Amino acid sequence: MFVKKLVEKASLKKPGGNPDGLKAEDVNPRVVFHYGIPSRCSILAHDSTHKILAISTKDGRIKLFGNGHSQTLLESSESVPSKFLQFMENEGILLNINVDNHIEVWDIDRKFLTCVHIFKEEVTSISVSPHTEYMYIGDNAGNISVCKVDRESCKLVQMEYRIPFSASHGKRTFLS
Numbered sequence: 001m002f003v004k005k006l007v008e009k010a011s012l013k014k015p016g017g018n019p020d021g022l023k024a025e026d027v028n029p030r031v032v033f034h035y036g037i038p039s040r041c042s043i044l045a046h047d048s049t050h051k052i053l054a055i056s057t058k059d060g061r062i063k064l065f066g067n068g069h070s071q072t073l074l075e076s077s078e079s080v081p082s083k084f085l086q087f088m089e090n091e092g093i094l095l096n097i098n099v100d101n102h103i104e105v106w107d108i109d110r111k112f113l114t115c116v117h118i119f120k121e122e123v124t125s126i127s128v129s130p131h132t133e134y135m136y137i138g139d140n141a142g143n144i145s146v147c148k149v150d151r152e153s154c155k156l157v158q159m160e161y162r163i164p165f166s167a168s169h170g171k172r173t174f175l176s
Helices: 002-011 165-170
Strands: 043-045 052-057 060-065 071-074 082-088 093-098 102-108 114-118 124-127 135-141 146-149 156-163
Touching: 043 060, 043 082, 052 082, 060 093, 093 124, 124 156
Parallel strands: none
Antiparallel strands: 043 052, 052 060, 060 071, 082 093, 093 102, 102 114, 124 135, 135 146, 146 156
16 A cells, blocks of 8 residues: 555656656766775785785776775776786785786875886786895796886886796707
8 A cells, every 4th residue: 555655646747847757867876985895806916914905807996905994996097907916015016917918006005006017018927026126027929027116216117137938948959
């Protein structure tokens, strides 16, 4: 009975009201605040020193979870999925390599994207040397490049050092 009366009242038209009612274009729903793990998660990284968990989504957003149930959302200008996500231990820096081979350097303390380095080759692996500012980036040709994050400016500098595929795997005549 209650539902019937409610439907009858809702269907009554008020004088002077909009006869068409509310249209879809009149409403612009969006998420203003999100708490918890975002949907479409793809990659995660953990900083054991600062006790921070970073989760990357398929639309390029990175959600950070810290002590005391604190959360923050990092968004770059490009909505591109991440390929690799890694913290530089004890540095307060998060490295995000997206599928376009752009290396994003995030300052976690300021929650700020400090630089984006465009890597020329397709990145296939990354390893950060613990407690240093150096990292090794492997590409699809089998070469390993050495990069450094400058502590002052938080900028990524590609060093002139490079380990070619032939040096790490030997000459083809010696391979069995």
